[in-house]
Each structure stands twice: as structure tokens, then as C-alpha cells.
Amino acid sequence: MPHEVGHEVGYAAASGVFSATWLLLVLPLAGALILLLGGRRTDRWGHLLGTAASAASFVVGLVLFFGLRGRAADDRQVAQHLFSWISVNGFQVDAGLLFDQLSAVFVLLITGVGTLIHIYSIGYMAHDPGRRRFFAYMNLFLASMLLLVLGDNFLVLYAGWELVGLSSFLLIKFWEYKPAAATAANKAFYMNRVGDVGLALAIMLMFATVGSTNYDSVLGAAAADVIGYGTLTAIALLLLLGACGKSGQFPLQAWLPDAMEGPTPISALIHAATMVTAGVYLIARASPIFTETQAARTVVVIIGAVTIIIGCVIGCAYDDIKKVLAYSTVSQIGYMFLAVGLGPAGYALGIAHLLAHGFFKAGLFLGSGSVIHAMDDEQDMRKYGGLWRLMPVTWATFGLGYLAIIGLPPLSGFFTKDKIIEAAFDKGGTSGYLLGLTALLGAGITAFYMTRLFLLTFHGERRWSSSGEHAKHPHESPRVMTGPMALLAVGSVFAGGLFIVGGTLQDWLAPVFGEGHEEGAHTLSPAVVTALTLLVAAGGFAGAYLRYQLRPVEAVGRPDSEVGLVTVAARHDLYANTFNETVFMRPGQYLTRFLVWLDTVGVDGLVRGTAAGIGGLSGRLRRTQTGFVRSYALSMLGGAVLVVMTALLVRTG
């Protein structure tokens, strides 16, 4: 049982309902363990247990959230000390949890959306022989993600961080008999580990500088300005490297589209709604550090802006519905990075967009899963078309998510994205204009490719046939799947307004991020920004409507030789994979092969040669026991000589 002792000066000790904070983690963890250890015996009810564990965690989350709301505004940081984890003299790390305003909203997102996706998966995975294992991994993911957002120090966060990577790995390779799935899982893990190196080094630097990895010590020291600017910037940039890995941001974005090899609910849960937003959480959590270093924040906004455009451009080129959604995720997280990179003006906006995105992107992915299910695992949108009559619920829920992401007022995405664009302009100066225009451009392209996706899938001609060899019989999905989709659609409609209007979320998070931001000088008035955004989005919509609704669509995309250079580049992920392969993978392979050769011929040979020089052992190495006796005698002799020499040297030295 955990102690109910608040170990940190700055945080209140967990008591009352908050002594149950640990249950948030342990419920899904227990679910995962029971399902993994129970084996086939739990096949029949495993999915129900997994869903129940997730739902129970959500209920605990709700109780704690309302408990937190019931406290005074300056007393909403509750820490629960579990046990001493790693303790070696000056290095003291506890297994401790922190339930505050920021972790509270993440807990609700993770367990809330997570539970809906669990329910959906009951239907989606109904015919999969590995369904129990699937639910076990999803529970493991929830526990890891909750550990990530609930830890009260950076090392516990790191543990959650890597365990989330593990869960993601397990789920991407869920159908591991497919080589593509296994390869994608490995790629995701490798690239995440590159980011993890950054996070690990950031933690070491914190320890070497402050002597602690606890949030209140490190962040307190950052805010109190006792850490030098260079060190602070180094910490921030290392954290950013970690964030880029987990959130699929440039230059570590290439794993995320491949991760779509996993079952679609996973794409919704991990690779859209929760895990990939961990990078945004990390920056938001470390906001006192980023607030103090303009240099690092500049890098954050640049990465955000670049990634917005990368995601948008590639999103226009793919015909695979999930890949388009994946790149759309990359691009939307770019908006969040841009927001949190703006500092105190943007932290809360980034979180607001993250939460709203959690609803609509999860809804879009679940909708795409429903379509893929109906089309016998076909993912090429060019082979869809006219599905809206056959799948009205999917069409409606997906449509709401689509309208939310392109920013139609008054849906979620409108409020949250609009605010980020406004804040980007408000940064002021040339850089403010550049960022604002980039974000604006992104909104336009987003409207284009999402409209393209929506029209190709649900409208236009049917580019599939209901007879013949590849006959398709699309049908609406069962209620266990459409129910969660409907609930997420509700969130897609209302969440944004709820967070933004009246500054609800901003006020709630203010104690975490500081009140620093003053409403004041706008570069462009909010009304102008809104008008521009809507105009640009309308342009994107019109472009896609003209191209994909009013003109016929081929069921097969044109080959690379017949499309423009940009399209070819976009179809090849802007050559990110080619780059990684040429610069890292191939040289790595050559180096490995060279070293294997060197080790047998070179190092081994060298040592054997030296040995031959000293004791004449070389030839005898190849012989067996008989030769060995003589070698032994020889080395004994050599040793004896050495002994005498040493004794002499010691005497004289």
C-alpha cells in the first residue's frame, strides 16, 4: 500500500480520494497482466475485462478530477509518494505520482477516449483469434501512458515514455506474421529510441545541474533563474529531441505513417489521440524551462511549422486512407508544437488543440476503420466512393470529425486552430508573420486533402463492384463500433468551444503555465485572422471539390512518370526514408560488415599474432588437447619470466 505522505515541498500530500491515484495505473496494468498470464483461458471474456479495466480507470479519473475541482485554485497539485525507486547517495528518485491540472486533463483524455476505443475494438477485433492479446496490449498501453503523465519526476516520466514505446511496438506488430508489420514496429522503436536518447540526456543534465529529477526541484530552479542560460537551452533542446521522436515531428516523423500497419483502433488510440501527443505534454510539463529559453522555443516553433507543411504536402499525395490520416496527425501535432513553442501565450492553446484533436482524430480513425472493415480491408481510397448511402452512421460521424479538423465554425477544430494561428501572428515581427502565414497555409491544405479524403471515400461514383472476383458488400458497422464513433463525434463538435470560449481551459491550466500572457496588442485583429482562416479553408475545400467531386476519379492513381515533381516527392514521404536509409542505414550496414570481418581477421589475428610473439602460441591454437599441454608449459615459462621481471621492477621502482 502506498504511503500517504507528500514528499515534496511544493505539492499537497495525497489524502482522501487522492489516495486512490495509484489505482489509475494499476487497474489497466492488472488487466494486462491477467490477460497475458491467463493465456487462452481468458479468451472468452478477455476483451470485456480489458474494457472494464479501462472504464474503471476512467471513473477513478473522473472522481479525482472533480475532487481537484473542489479544491482551492492554488491547491490543485496533489502528489502521492509510492516508494523509493532508485536511491544512491545524491541520486534520489521516488516512484511518485502528481495529479494536477495538466495531468488531470490528460488522464481524462487517455482513459475516456481509450475506453471508447476499447469498446469499438470489441467489434472491430471480434473475428481476430488474438483479440485477448490485443486487449492486453491496449491495457498495457493505457498503464504506460498514465505513468507518463502522472509521474512526479522526469525519470518516472521517462519510464512511462519508453513503456509507451513498447506498447506501441507490440501493437504495431500485432499481426507480426506480416513482415511489413514487424518491420514497421521495429522502425518505430528505433526512431523513438533516437528521441529517447535526448530525453535521457536531458535527465542526466538535470541531475548533474540541479541534483534532482523531481519536477518541483528542476522546474523550480528553472523558474528561479539559477540555471545558466546555456544549460537551460541544452536541457530544452534535448527534451525537444525526445518530443520529436515520440510525436513524429521533423526530423523523426518517418516512423508514424508506417505504424499504420497496426490494427486501426491502435492508429486511433496510440498514433492519433494519445501517445503521439506525449511530446506536447513533455514540453508543456517542462514549460518553466522553455519559458526561460527563447532560443529553444524558436527551434520548437520552427519544427512545428516545418512539420505542419510536411504533413500537409504528403497528406495530399497518398491514396491510402490511413496514411493520409497519419500525415494529417503529423501536421496537426505540428500545430501543437507551434503553439507550445510560442511560450506562455501558447501552452494552453496547444493543450486545447491536443484535446480537441484527440476527439476528432480518434473519431476519424475509427470511422476509417469502419470503412476498411466494410470494404474487406481495402485501404485505397481510389477504390472507395459513394459509400455514404450504405454507411450512414459512419458517414455522419466521420463527417463531423472531418468538418472539425478543417475548422468549420463552431466545431472543435475551428476554435482551437484559429487561436493558434492568431497567437502565431501575435508573436510579432517578421517571424510572427512567417509562422502565422505558415499556419494559415496549413489550414488551407488541410481543408484540401481532408475534403479529398472525404469525397473519395463517401461521395462520387462507386469505384468498386458488388459482383465478380473482388466483390465488395459494404455495410454499416455494428453498434458496438458506431456507438463510440457517435460519442467521439459529439466531442468533435463541442470540445473546442467548451475549452476555448470564455478561456475555460486556459484558466484551469493557468497555475501550471503561469499567468504570464496579457491579452493586448494583436498583430492582426482576431476577426481578421478568423476571416482569413475561413477564406483559406474555403479555398482548399473548393479546390478539392472541383477536382474530386465535379471531375471523375480514376480507380488507379497515375504513375509517378505522369505527375509533377512535388507529387512524386510527396508520395515518397519527401524522401525522409531514402535519406535515413542512405545516411544512416546503409553506412551502418557497411560498417557492421566491415567490423565483423575486422574482428575475425584483424583483432583476433592481431592478438594471436602478439601471443605468437610472446610465447609462440599461435600455431598451437589450432591443435587440440595435445598441443595445449605444450602451450601451457610455454605460457608457464613466459609467466615465470614475467614474475621475475616484475619483482625486479618493483624493487627498483
Next chain:
Amino acid sequence: MNSFPWLTLLLIIPAAAAVVVAAVPRRLGTLAKQVTLAVTLVEFVLALLATIAYEPAKAGFQFSQKYSWIKQFGISYSVGADGISLVLILLATLLVPIVVLASWDEVDAASPDGAPVAGRRSVPAFFALLLALEAGMVGVFAATDVFLFYVFFEAMLIPMYFLIGSYGPVKEQAQRSYAAVKFLLYSLFGGLLMLAAVIGLYVVSSDQLGTGTFDFATLRQLDITPGVQKLLFLGFFIAFAIKAPLFPFHTWLPDAGAQSPTGGAILLVGVLDKVGTFGLIRYCIPLFPDASSYFAPVVLALAVIGIFYGALLAIGQRDMKRLVAYTSLAHFGFIAMGTFALTSQAGTGAVLYMVNHGLSTGLLFLVVGFLVARRGSRDVGAYRGMAQVTPVLAGVFLIAGLSSLALPGLNSFVSEFLVLAGTFTRYRALAIVATAGIVLAAIYILYLYQRTMTGPVVSEDARGVLDLSVREKIVVAPVVALIIALGIYPKPLIDIVRPTVTATFEDAGHTDPTPTAPVNASQAGGHS
């Protein structure tokens, strides 16, 4: 309880049992197995009780016993335990019964292609060798007389030599002989250098004290001139660097690892090699503090080279046992780095690493052994898609691998992070480079997993392969449990190791660097 002869008992029991088991007639192989298993289990329980009786807060050696052996040269039978040696004895005595049970059918079983091999190999002799090896391992960690240490250091080689040479892969007669001899010669060469240094120590002591001694505690107090320290340091260091092994002294390890029977490989890489890393922190640093500081940059460089070199070579292997051996080269790099960073965090991490590596690599060798026993090949090409056929085996394989790549929540993470963070406080650039090694660790493990476990099943006959048997599950269960438990709650182990490591470095004059911008003490957490 401290007057109870824990260590002597731990030494005598397997030694005596080795003699008894060796005397069992060949046809009573099962009896030999049962006796060995019972003895090694008793031995483990005894080691566990000793660990409970041990008082971590007390300085110096505990359970000490000393009897004069060769008076003329001041050699004595002298044993004692500190936090470092105790956890390694515990590791050794834990792994031996696991190895015994894992090797149950390995010696008398027909080879996988059905050719009978029984009759050429004696079952009782195999288990007697394991027992003799266990006695040697306990002795080498328990010795507090440097000469006695040397004797055990060399004595361990003999059973290991025969385990490789006589019980390695049946059909690879020439290769296993080569590997066994190579192992022996490398070790003997290092051992002789160490013997020279041991005698050198005796000479110094007799110069300074009038009478020569091999007593470790006394030798520690000597004031050796820096020049002599460097010479003697090198004698010990090269012996340990061969044993551990560190780059570039490692080339015997892949051969020995590949040609050992599974149990032999586990004890060789899991425990025997730890004698090298144990020696670095037990002997090199306290006996030669100036030379340790002097040579630290060289050792650290070799360590970091080893981390990358071992990892890259592991990625390039197709022989699964060689692959695991090369991963160990990378891990020994981490251990050596942690030791020579000379901070209490890195040092404690290094000692924990020794234990954790024994568990994770032990489990990897076990699983690889299970695979080889099923398909008769160590080549990755003989496997693909095995997760569909043997899901439990695949799961255990993954856990072992994740421990090896130091995933948080599992044992190795605690030690690896302590090593890195502790090194970082003193040698930033070095720690940064070493941390990049964790990407390579992910690659060598998961690439191996991908090649063997995922994809379509390699061939029709591979579909008939059986998943883990009950015996095999019993073998892996305690290791898996410890890998998880020590990842979540490493405190019991840390509490034993930390005081000894801290004292070792403090006595040698190394204090931890202080944080550059410390928060006030009440926030930094209680220092102890």
C-alpha cells in the same frame, strides 16, 4: 549470526558434492542430476540466508574467516563478504540450479537430427563439473587473500574448459576444441600477468612491513609509489580485461559462447566473466588508487569503444549464441565505464549491472538454447515466424531482450541509467556518446527478434515445434520474475551494494561531483 561459517559452507558444499557426483556410475545419470539439483538448491537457500544475515550498514568484510595456509609466504585461507561479493555469490548460486534444470536432458539427449550421442558423454561428469565450477565461483568472490583469489581464478578455468571442450555442440568437434583451448590460453595468459602482479604486491608488502602478506585488507593500507602502482595495476587490469572481456581482449568470447553447452554459456558469460568486472572494482581501484585515476581515461575509452563495437558486431551476427556473446561485450563496456567513472552512482550501477546482466543474458542464452534444442541450429536463418508456433517462448525471448536493451520497468534499466547518469556528472562527452549506444541495443535485440519470431513461419516442419515444456517454464519463471521485480523495486539490492561501493571510492579518494546549481537541501531529497 556473523560467526556462522556461511562462506566456507557455501564453498564446501558444492566442492564435496562435485566429488560425490563424479563418483556416480554413468548409468545412474538421473541420480546424478537429482543430487546436483538438490545440492544447488540448498546452496542457493544458504546464500539467500547469508544475504539476510548480512548487515549492509556495517563497514568492512563480514562472515570473515581466516586460517593460515602457507605460513612461509603469508598465504592464508581467508574469506569474507562485502556488498559487492555477496550479490555476485547470490547471482552465481541462483543461476546454477537454473542451469542444472535447463541442462537436464541436454547431455544425454539425442542430437536434434536423431543421431544418438549417449555413451560418449558422461552425465554425472557434466553435473560434477557444474558443481566444481560453482565452488570455484563462490571461492573467487569470497576470497580476501589475494593469493587465494588467484588460485580460485585459475581453478575455475578447468571445469569450464571441459564443459566447452567435451560438452559443446556434438558435431562441431574441431570448433569446440578450438574454442576451449582459446578460452583457456587467453585466461591463462591474463592469469599469469596477474600472478606476477600478485607477487609484486607481496614484494612491496614485505619491503614496507617487514613480512610479506597476501591479505587484501593489509595490502589496501600499503602506500605504493605511483610508478609501481601502474605496473601492478596493468597486471591485474589486463587479466580482468581478458576475463570480462573488454575490447580488444574479447575475441575468445564469441567462440567460447557459441561452443559452450547452454548451461556453460550462461555460467561463463553470466558469472565467470563477472570475475573480471568484479576484480576491477574490488582489486584495481582500492589497491592502486593513483594508477586507477591515471589509467581511467584509457579504460573509459576502451569501455565506450566496446559498447559500440560489441553492439555493431552483434547486429552483424547470424549465429544466435555469438550474437548474445557480442551483446555482452557491449554490456561489459557499460560496467567498466561505470566502474572507472569513479562516482558512487556509476559504481553502484556497475555492480547492479553485473547482477542484472547475469539475469538478462542468462535468460537470452536459455531461450536461444531452447530454440537450438528444437531445431538444431544456431543460425537465425533456421527460424522465422516462431512466435506463431511457440508464443510463450517468443514472449520470454522478448522479455529477455527488453531487459538486455534496458527498458525501464525491467532490471537492467536501473543499472544502466545509474552508470550513465553517474558517468555524466564527471565525463559528460563520454556519457553522451555512450548513451547513443542505447539505440544500437534496440537494434541488435529487436532485429534478432524480428528475424526469428516474426513473419511467415520458416518452413512446414517448423510448425511442429513444441512450445515451452513445464520444465522449461519452471526454469525461466524465476528469472523473468526477478527481471521485473528488480526493475520496479531494486531497493533491496541497491541497499546492499551502495555502502560498499561508496566506501570503496571514498577510501580511494574519489568523491562524487556536486551539482552545479543545486536546489536547496530540503528539495533535493534526503542525502545519506
